[in-house]
Amino acid sequence: MKIFKFMVSKIFLRKAILGIGIMLLLLMANYITFTAARSVLSTFQGYQETKYVNQEGVYIANLDPDSHIDMSIVDENGTQAVYDYLNSNFKYAFYTDGFMVSVPNSDDMEISLGYLNEQYYKLNEFELSQGTDLDFDYQLDGEIPVLIGKGLSKTYPVGATIEMEESVLGRPLTLKVQGVLKQNAYHSNYYALNSKTYYNFSIIFPVNEKFIDRASMDIQFNGLMDIILLDTSEEEIASLREVIKDNLGLSFNFFSQKENYDYFNEYYLHSLKIIFITTFILLIVITCLSVWNASVSVRLMLKDFTINLLVGLSCSKLKKIFYGYFGMLSFVNVALISIFTAFNRYGCWLRKDAAFATYGLFGLIGMDWLALLLVAVSDMIIGIIIVENMLRKIKKVPISLGVLQ
Amino acid sequence: MKKIIDLSVKEKIYRSKKTQISILNDFRLEAAAGEKIAVVGESGAGKSSLLNIIGLLDRNYNGEYTLFGSPTEQLHTSRLAQWRNQRIGFVLQESALINSLTIEDNIKLPFLYAGPDKKGVGEIADFDTVISAIEIKHILKKKPLECSGGEKARAVFARGIIMKPQIILADEPTASLDVENRERIVTLLFNMSKEFNTTIITVTHDLEIANRHDRVIRLERSA
Numbered sequence: 186m187k188i189f190k191f192m193v194s195k196i197f198l199r200k201a202i203l204g205i206g207i208m209l210l211l212l213m214a215n216y217i218t219f220t221a222a223r224s225v226l227s228t229f230q231g232y233q234e235t236k237y238v239n240q241e242g243v244y245i246a247n248l249d250p251d252s253h254i255d256m257s258i259v260d261e262n263g264t265q266a267v268y269d270y271l272n273s274n275f276k277y278a279f280y281t282d283g284f285m286v287s288v289p290n291s292d293d294m295e296i297s298l299g300y301l302n303e304q305y306y307k308l309n310e311f312e313l314s315q316g317t318d319l320d321f322d323y324q325l326d327g328e329i330p331v332l333i334g335k336g337l338s339k340t341y342p343v344g345a346t347i348e349m350e351e352s353v354l355g356r357p358l359t360l361k362v363q364g365v366l367k368q369n370a371y372h373s374n375y376y377a378l379n380s381k382t383y384y385n386f387s388i389i390f391p392v393n394e395k396f397i398d399r400a401s402m403d404i405q406f407n408g409l410m411d412i413i414l415l416d417t418s419e420e421e422i423a424s425l426r427e428v429i430k431d432n433l434g435l436s437f438n439f440f441s442q443k444e445n446y447d448y449f450n451e452y453y454l455h456s457l458k459i460i461f462i463t464t465f466i467l468l469i470v471i472t473c474l475s476v477w478n479a480s481v482s483v484r485l486m487l488k489d490f491t492i493n494l495l496v497g498l499s500c501s502k503l504k505k506i507f508y509g510y511f512g513m514l515s516f517v518n519v520a521l522i523s524i525f526t527a528f529n530r531y532g533c534w535l536r537k538d539a540a541f542a543t544y545g546l547f548g549l550i551g552m553d554w555l556a557l558l559l560v561a562v563s564d565m566i567i568g569i570i571i572v573e574n575m576l577r578k579i580k581k582v583p584i585s586l587g588v589l590q
Numbered sequence: 591m592k593k594i595i596d597l598s599v600k601e602k603i604y605r606s607k608k609t610q611i612s613i614l615n616d617f618r619l620e621a622a623a624g625e626k627i628a629v630v631g632e633s634g635a636g637k638s639s640l641l642n643i644i645g646l647l648d649r650n651y652n653g654e655y656t657l658f659g660s661p662t663e664q665l666h667t668s669r670l671a672q673w674r675n676q677r678i679g680f681v682l683q684e685s686a687l688i689n690s691l692t693i694e695d696n697i698k699l700p701f702l703y704a705g706p707d708k709k710g711v712g713e714i715a716d717f718d719t720v721i722s723a724i725e726i727k728h729i730l731k732k733k734p735l736e737c738s739g740g741e742k743a744r745a746v747f748a749r750g751i752i753m754k755p756q757i758i759l760a761d762e763p764t765a766s767l768d769v770e771n772r773e774r775i776v777t778l779l780f781n782m783s784k785e786f787n788t789t790i791i792t793v794t795h796d797l798e799i800a801n802r803h804d805r806v807i808r809l810e811r812s813a
Contacts, residue, residue, distance in 0.1 A: 187702065188702060188703065191702055195688070195690055195691060195695075196688070196690070199690040488685075488686075488688075489688050489690075492686060492687070492688055492699070493699070493703075494647065494671070494674070495645070495647075495674060495680045495682075495686075496674065496675055496680075496699050496700040496702075496703060496749065497671050497672065497674055497675025497676075497700055497702075497703025497704065498671060498703060499667045499668045499670070499671030500667055500671075501667055501668065502668070502671070
C-alpha cells in the first residue's frame, strides 16, 4: 500500500495533465455508457410493462396527428355519448393521470391523481407493499378506496382517510387508503417505452361507470386519448371511430400494441440504435485516446519506472500498481457519476416533482445501479486494454540502464 | 576469494524489424567479492547490456548466470527485485534521479522497497553517515533540478550504496562531471570497495579511470 501510495502521489499524479487527461476520458466513457445503459434498461422495463396490452383483440386509442382539435365543438354531451357507446359495446381499460391536487403530506409534494377502471387495474397487475386490492364497487358519497404511493404512506397509512376537494367531480371527497403501491412503482409511456412516471406520490383512484357519468369533460376527454379496447375487432372499432367523429369531430386511430411496437421500432428504436452505435463508436475512440494518453505517460515516466525497478520494484508489482491506479481512477469516476445521478434524483425532490421522485439506496434506483454495474464492466475492459498496452509498451522499450543515459 | 558472479553468455540478440544484432558472443565473467572490474569498449559493444544482465534487469539472453551461488534463471522476479534492492547497488549518471522527489527522498527510495521494518535486510548504511561522507547534507531538501551536476552525481552514488550492497554496478558514473567531481566519485567508489569488500563493476569510456581498477575487460563490437 505504501508503494502504491508513493507511485500514485509521487509519480503518476506528478504528470498532472496526463492524469487529468485519462480521468476526463474515462469520465466521458463512463457517462456515455451509463446514459446508454439506462436508456436501454428503461426501454426494456417499458417493454415488460406493456406486454399485457400486446395481445390479440387489444387496441389502444391515439388521436390522429392530422386531426384538428376544435374544443369549441367538444362538449360534455359529446364525450358522454362516446362513453355511453363504449359502455354498451366494448370492454375497455381506462387510465388517465396528471391531475394535480393539494393533499397535505410529510414531504410537502404536490400529489398526482391517476384514474383507472377495473379493466385497467386487472391488466396492469399493480404490486402492493401493504393493504389489499382496489374495490371498484363504491358509493361516491361514502369512503372511496384508493391506492397510494410509498411517499404518502408515512402520512396516510393503510386505513387512513384523506379529505380532499376533487377537481374532476368538483366536490369534496373522502378517500380511504386501501393499499400502498410498491416503492418506485411506475407507468411507461406506450409510445416512448423508455419514458416513465413514478407513482411514489400518486393516488390511484378507482373509476366506475357512475364516476365517469358524473365526471367533468376534461377527464372523459383525456381518458379517451389512451383508452384500451379489449376483446374487440377492426369492424367494431370502425363503428366507434364513427361515433367519436360524430360526437367530437375528431379522428381517432386505434392501434394494436404490435402496431405501437412497430411505430416504436420505426422511430424510437431506430434512435436507440443510433445512440447505441454512437456510444460504441465513442467508446472505441475514447479507449484509443486513453491508450494513446497512457502510451505518452509511459514514455514520460519510463525513467522514473526504471529508477524504481533498479532499487527494488518488480515488474509484477508494477503491473499490480498500474491495475490499482486504473481501478482507483475508475472508482473515482463511478463515484462521481453516482453522486451526479443521486443529485439529479434528489433534484426531483427539491423541485417537488412528484412524477419523478424516487426512493433508493443513496438516492439511486435499481436501474441506476444496474447501469453503474455495466459502467464498471466497461471500465474493466478499458482498463485491461490500457494497462496491458502500457506493459507492452514498457516491454517494447525494455527497462534498462540505457533508458537513463 | 569468494566468487559471487559467474556469468556465461553465449549471445545476446537485439532484434528490430529489419536488423538483428548479436552482442556479448561467448562472453564469460567471473568476479570475486571486493574485486574492482572496469568494462570498456566502443559504443554498441554491449557494455550497458552487460550491466543489465548482471543487475538482473535482463534475462532475455542465451547463457547461464549464477549470482551469490544461485542460478538466476530459477529465481522469481520478486526475488530478483529483492536482490536489486538489497544486494546490488546501481551508480549511474547524475540524471538518474526522479525530478519530482527531493534529493533525500531519492536517496531513501530503496528503503521503500525494503519493507517497513527492513526485515530480512542485512546491515544498511547509516543515512546520516553516508550523507556526511558524501557531503550533500545541504541539498537534501532540494529537488534534482535545483542541484549542480556534481551534487546530483553524489546523490545518485548515495542511493546506490545506502543499502550497503555486495555489488555496485557503475554505468558511466563520471561521464559528465568535471575533474574534481569525477575524482570524488571514483574515490568514494573505491573506498566503499575497500571498506566493505564490495565488488565493483564500472562501465566507462575513461581509460585513466579504467586502469585504476583491478582488471579491465574490453568488449568488441560484433562484425
